[in-house]
Amino acid sequence: MLLTYEKLGAWRWGLAIICVVVCMFLLLPILFICALSFGSSRWLIFPPPGWTLDWYRELFADPRWIGAALTSAKIGLIVTAVSVSLGLLASIALVRGKFKGRSLLRAFFLTPMVLPVVVLAVALYAAFLQLGLNGTLTGFVIAHVVVALPFAVITISGALENFDPAIEDAAVLCGASPWEARFRVTLPSIQHGLFSAAIFSFLISWDEVVLAIFMASPTLQTLPVKVWTTLRQDLTPVIAAASTLLVLLTLALMVAVPLLRKGKKQ
Amino acid sequence: MKSPYLHIKGIRKVFGPIVAADNVELEISEGEFLTFLGPSGSGKSTTLYILAGFQDPTAGDILLKGASLLSTPPHKRNIGMVFQRYTLFPHLSVGENVAFPLKVRRLSAADIDSRVKRALELVRLEGYEDRMPANMSGGQQQRVALARALVYNPPVLLMDEPLSALDKKLREEIQYEIRRIHQQTGVTILYVTHDQEEALRLSDRIAVFNQGKIEQVGTGPQLYASPSTRFVADFIGDSAFLEGVLTEISEQGASIRFADGSAISGVPVHGNAIVGNKAELMLRPERIELSCGVPDGRPSLRVTVEDITFLGNNTTVELSTGWGSKLAVRMHFGHPLISRIARGDALLVRCAPDTAHVFAAG
Numbered sequence: 123m124l125l126t127y128e129k130l131g132a133w134r135w136g137l138a139i140i141c142v143v144v145c146m147f148l149l150l151p152i153l154f155i156c157a158l159s160f161g162s163s164r165w166l167i168f169p170p171p172g173w174t175l176d177w178y179r180e181l182f183a184d185p186r187w188i189g190a191a192l193t194s195a196k197i198g199l200i201v202t203a204v205s206v207s208l209g210l211l212a213s214i215a216l217v218r219g220k221f222k223g224r225s226l227l228r229a230f231f232l233t234p235m236v237l238p239v240v241v242l243a244v245a246l247y248a249a250f251l252q253l254g255l256n257g258t259l260t261g262f263v264i265a266h267v268v269v270a271l272p273f274a275v276i277t278i279s280g281a282l283e284n285f286d287p288a289i290e291d292a293a294v295l296c297g298a299s300p301w302e303a304r305f306r307v308t309l310p311s312i313q314h315g316l317f318s319a320a321i322f323s324f325l326i327s328w329d330e331v332v333l334a335i336f337m338a339s340p341t342l343q344t345l346p347v348k349v350w351t352t353l354r355q356d357l358t359p360v361i362a363a364a365s366t367l368l369v370l371l372t373l374a375l376m377v378a379v380p381l382l383r384k385g386k387k388q
Numbered sequence: 389m390k391s392p393y394l395h396i397k398g399i400r401k402v403f404g405p406i407v408a409a410d411n412v413e414l415e416i417s418e419g420e421f422l423t424f425l426g427p428s429g430s431g432k433s434t435t436l437y438i439l440a441g442f443q444d445p446t447a448g449d450i451l452l453k454g455a456s457l458l459s460t461p462p463h464k465r466n467i468g469m470v471f472q473r474y475t476l477f478p479h480l481s482v483g484e485n486v487a488f489p490l491k492v493r494r495l496s497a498a499d500i501d502s503r504v505k506r507a508l509e510l511v512r513l514e515g516y517e518d519r520m521p522a523n524m525s526g527g528q529q530q531r532v533a534l535a536r537a538l539v540y541n542p543p544v545l546l547m548d549e550p551l552s553a554l555d556k557k558l559r560e561e562i563q564y565e566i567r568r569i570h571q572q573t574g575v576t577i578l579y580v581t582h583d584q585e586e587a588l589r590l591s592d593r594i595a596v597f598n599q600g601k602i603e604q605v606g607t608g609p610q611l612y613a614s615p616s617t618r619f620v621a622d623f624i625g626d627s628a629f630l631e632g633v634l635t636e637i638s639e640q641g642a643s644i645r646f647a648d649g650s651a652i653s654g655v656p657v658h659g660n661a662i663v664g665n666k667a668e669l670m671l672r673p674e675r676i677e678l679s680c681g682v683p684d685g686r687p688s689l690r691v692t693v694e695d696i697t698f699l700g701n702n703t704t705v706e707l708s709t710g711w712g713s714k715l716a717v718r719m720h721f722g723h724p725l726i727s728r729i730a731r732g733d734a735l736l737v738r739c740a741p742d743t744a745h746v747f748a749a750g
Contacts, residue, residue, distance in 0.1 A: 285478075292475035294463045295440060296489035296536065303463075306488075310479040 159362035190348035205323035209274025257339030274319040281315025399448035410600035426597030468537030476521035483517030507535040618747040628715035648710035654741040659748035
């Protein structure tokens with residue numbers, strides 16, 4: 123290979139510095155918010171003059187914050203179920219199907235990834251006005267499924283592409299009916315793809331703010347929307363505490379998945 | 389008349405304009421090891437997949453012990469199959485893979501355990517029950533697949549080029565394993581391959597496929613010694629073909645004359661032979677005798693040495709005839725002639741007429 127790390131000589135130091143700077147750029151705001159959530163200053167002063175858990179107490183004492191978190195979790199779980207189911211069916215068609223316009227259909231499924239979210243949000247808002255879905259759970263779920271589905275389709279069809287249909291044939295010759303073969307062999311074989319799709323779908327819904335602002339009503343708010351509206355009213359460190367918890371859950375999911383998969387293999 | 393154990397009866401399969409299998413007719417007896425040999429696209433795999441039930445024939449029937457299989461869906465045919473690709477269930481251990489057909493058949497746990505154990509012993513993988521397929525070599529995976537296909541005592545075992553993904557040495561090793569397992573279990577095996585050596589090593593009988601049709605069925609030695617078509621002669625073993633004109637057909641065989649005037653007579657003839665038409669003489673490289681003497685009345689051809697290649701246990705001598713055709717002669721190591729010939733030498737080729745064959749052109 124021409125470009126190996128060992129042959130770079132002095133350039134290696136340059137690369138190392140760039141790497142550190144990029145990592146800091148990505149991580150510092152998160153660490154900053156995390157530190158502020160434990161800081162004793164009401165005005166988000168950095169570095170914090172002292173340390174306290176008051177903001178977390180305030181957060182957990184406020185039913186509006188808890189309600190928003192529960193709404194987020196509920197929407198996230200429904201979105202996960204819908205997105206994985208639809209993603210599986212779409213992937214089967216895209217990977218196994220032999221029909222005209224297959225690659226066009228695949229591109230279509232992925233468009234929400236490249237479409238500006240704001241455009242999507244305005245369009246959905248207009249459409250839901252007609253249907254009376256704005257500010258409803260259904261509206262939230264549909265909007266989030268639209269942005270989560272491309273990720274589900276990518277991960278599940280990736281797993282399905284790596285699964286040789288001959289394995290399904292082998293199960294059938296072993297005496298399993300076609301449905302038995304699909305449920306006992308095909309689905310378990312692509313479970314890592316389904317699992318990743320579920321995590322992605324949940325996290326996308328959990329983090330999503332633009333669509334959620336359009337869909338939200340005073341009584342139905344997700345956690346990111348609550349953070350956003352609170353932020354506009356006053357700059358309380360409770361927001362930092364809520365943000366820290368958001369990041370923590372995301373991190374926990376990202377760490378748990380590879381660990382679970384590793385544990386299963388052994 | 390007793391009906392055959394397995395009867396492939398006039399199977400025809402058409403994909404659009406392509407005839408994949410054309411009136412394939414075969415009778416297989418119980419416990420036989422029969423190989424479908426042919427190049428890719430010759431219809432051998434199509435025939436096997438029709439047997440498995442993954443494809444329906446356009447016409448014809450499959451009879452097992454006298455009863456048609458065609459209306460039975462594949463999962464109820466009870467047939468065993470080992471595929472070309474690795475088809476172990478990746479999320480199940482070796483033991484669970486072999487147990488799968490028995491679990492689907494709802495056998496008791498104790499029965500399953502003892503049968504899985506026996507099947508793994510048969511393929512010499514006892515103690516591998518808890519391994520995952522991803523942690524096994526290709527050869528081991530195919531042996532597990534074999535155990536999985538045999539564990540429910542199928543009446544017929546289909547094998548679709550199961551060793552084509554393995555390297556040569558491993559392939560030979562598993563070929564002997566398959567032979568041993570066939571002898572030990574007495575299961576009827578239909579085996580598909582494009583490798584003539586594999587077919588010869590394994591089979592009781594070989595069916596040679598070409599362009600959707602069976603060209604010839606017979607034991608290995610039968611196919612090698614008396615091929616009934618040019619295709620079989622070309623596909624099984626090495627052979628040289630020399631083009632000439634048929635000059636006579638008699639009880640003793642055919643006579644063929646070549647462009648330089650030399651002729652060979654008394655050769656068995658195949659195909660639609662008409663005197664005066666073009667024909668080809670087939671010679672096996674190890675049945676040709678080379679000499680530097682003068683013609684002595686025995687049938688012979690004048691040739692020139694083009695190249696000499698040492699290949700270990702034999703030396704191949706490339707020759708060209710007076711009219712420009714090429715043929716090769718194989719001489720075993722230490723043959724006295726080898727050290728005396730060189731490129732450009734003029735020699736004589738002799739062959740016993742009954743080891744050669746004439747195939748009518750067209």
